[in-house]
Amino acid sequence: MQSSGELNGSLSHKLLEYSKERPSTGARSSEATERGPPNGKPSVVNDEPVETYVVPINLNEENGIHPLEHRQRLEHIYDKVLVVDNISLARDIVRKLTTQYKGLIYACDTEVAKIDVKKETPVDHGEVICFSIYSGPTSDLGNGKSCIWVDVLDGGGRDILREFAPFFEDPSIRKVWHNYSFDSHVLENYGLKISGFYADTMHMARLWDSSRRTSGGYSLEALTRDPKIMSSAKKCSEGELIGKISMKTIFGKKKIKKDGSEGKLITIPPVEELQRKERVHWICYSALDSISTLKLFESLQRKLITEEWILDGVYEGSRYDFYEKYWRPFGELLVQMETEGMLVDRAYLAEMEKLATVEKELATDRFRKWASRYCPDTIYMNVGSDAQLRQLFFGGITNRKDPSESLPMSRTFKILNVDNVIEEGKKVAKKYRNITLHNLGVEIQTEIYTATGWPSVSGDALKVLAGKVSAEYDLIDDAYEPLSDGNDEFTPEQMVNEDEEKQATSISEENIETSIYGTAYAAFGEGKEGKEACQAIAALCEVCSIDSLISNFILPLQGTHISGKDDRIHCSLNINTETGRLSARRPNLQNQPALEKDRYKIRQAFIAAPGNSLIVADYGQLELRILAHLANCKSMLEAFRAGGDFHSRTAMNMYPHIHEAVEQKRVLLEWQPQPGEEKPPAPLLKDAYASERRKAKMLNFSIAYGKTPVGLARDWKVSVKEAKATVDLWYKERQEVLKWQEERKNEAQTTQRVHTLLGRARHFPAMAHASKFQRGHIERAAINTPVQGSAADVAMCAMLEISRNAQLKELGWKLLLQVHDEVILEGPTESAEVAKAIVVECMSKPFYGKNFLKVDLSVDAKCAKNWYAAK
């Protein structure tokens, strides 16, 4: 496909979708469509190597080349390809590969059928139909050919593939892949244990430039066609192909519409069919994948070698050295973790699904019944539709950003006819039917709007309407008691709510009746009506939160597409973020509900196998410690050195009156009960100065993200001036942080990049021509990236340290998952305590047994039978 420069630019208007009508999806890799930044223009960009779903309308002139010409150029490859379609030939070749040609570097690539890469894990899914191996133009791998193409489909299936085991499994034979994870898994489905991993060109490309997500993506095609990437490729002979050509360019056909005319949709036959019926072109297409992967590797290697690698200010070599030392082993480790997977208790999830469904129905009925008094059709409405909710509460309102647009007072919606309502004059229920929703008849004030200017109907917005009333279920009201606050790592939003709660409950007795109600109380005429409105909307909040738990977690985790034969869930762990954090997909195991809010205890479903336990270990205030180190901030470093409650200490440093109280021992910073002591000898700071500590804590979290006084003022509901004053208090003792942040902004401004602890760079190519707002965004990213990215570096080093540990390996402990500042391992229960101590040691000293940071790294670890219990 074309680079996204074109995608976002002049060509974008020519783009169209093509329908994916292949019965079995052919795939050479996993795929994802992704979203652009919230307000940014770039919308969908291919992230991983895959055939794209966006093509130029004019198929005849892609890049000025006629598809027939593409095919002709492709055919030249055929002369280089040794087609291996029988076992004895395979045996001969493998003998060569593993003896006289053992020292070469090989690029490998598979083509896979019977897998839906958007939904399924490649672990225990997919069938390899062919693969290609290439090691450069000069090696004669037989008959003077330089590229091997192996027909797995008709050349011997599993048997011919297994002939290549000595090649794939030899750790001394260096192999380069584009998205190693996918190929590794599909090959391992045949019982092979792939070894000799040498490089993943996708990771190398990300190390070279992490911002291609919005400017081209990381598909093999996009990368090998990008002159900026391939500029250093060796000059190739006339007509030689380097860049990958996508499947649809070669094999795409315009769909013929019913009337016989050519449609705009483009279809591609199943890959098995292509392999058999378009054999020559298919072989060339497939061979080109490994050829272009090797060229890409050589180009990226040359590029990375030219870059300096500076680790915490010290020259360490080239950025390719960084790749070899960190991301190569990390890439291999991630694939191992994916292979392991996490065991999930399906019976438990099924049980929770039943419970959640019942509770959701109750709450739904309650809301619908109330709303139908104002608008009858709400009985049939979809309470999960934000459009329908917006219509009810805000019908008629004008758009805040674009006053020329406004919601109609009344609107019809097409809904699934789940209630099988039969319309007048009809005999059977239709699949869909229309309902009419109009404004409930009252004006509701709101301060929360969506990015596009419409009033928000999010959970937060609805909570403001409802206030702090209970939804008052008849059956299950007291079945659910939220856990008490045992968690220190609150998000600022949660802390604001915490504040509101304090205010709400501190209001005098006679007012408490009305003060707990939200804005809907007055809107619906106070009294009984107002009260019922608030309760109904509270029920609606319940529906939303239950629904999101069901559809985001309870249901997907039970699906078979993301689990292997062993019933374990194999998510994909990707190095694909701008900052160097991991992301997890299919499913995203990094966003499982946290303990406090998790009414169905979903983390309890993640279990260890019989006889095994999980170890869950996480860093305490990792990002703040990183910030203290990077900025060399005396006050923060001291606070961490002193230990104890960091946020209390921050509050003490911000407010002189607290400082004085601590000095005079009127309050305690923290207190560990000593034997014989029942309660602290003086009040704790976190109780005596709770609101100051909350502010301090919030600033601790917010400042690293670049939050502005304007944003804080909005959250705190105070004036900007007041918010600014509090921010200044925070910075007063932390001038180094202020200075460091200014330096990062300047660095981003002048060099268009910033760096992490280990010396990775993040580019800001948009800096040169950024609007004021965009510039602000980049500046915040510039101060956040070194913090977040360095934390990611530390977490990676810790994982590598753990994976290198011989004792852990011997005891049978394996890494399963990482959630940014947390790792999860599984192993035999009998050695859990020993293993836990080793894990803590590895994480505390993640750099080959050392910690060169100016702060200690605090690690909290637990072992238990499931994830919930181990937190």
Place this chain on the structure above:
DNA sequence: ACGGGCCGCGCC
């Protein structure tokens, strides 16, 4: 019927 845009929300 499918995919994109949008919204909303889960996590750190």
Place this chain on the structure above:
DNA sequence: AAAGGGCGCGGCCCGT
């Protein structure tokens, strides 16, 4: 006018 960083994903609605 916008005013906290980084993700993935599901539902809805609307276009094709």
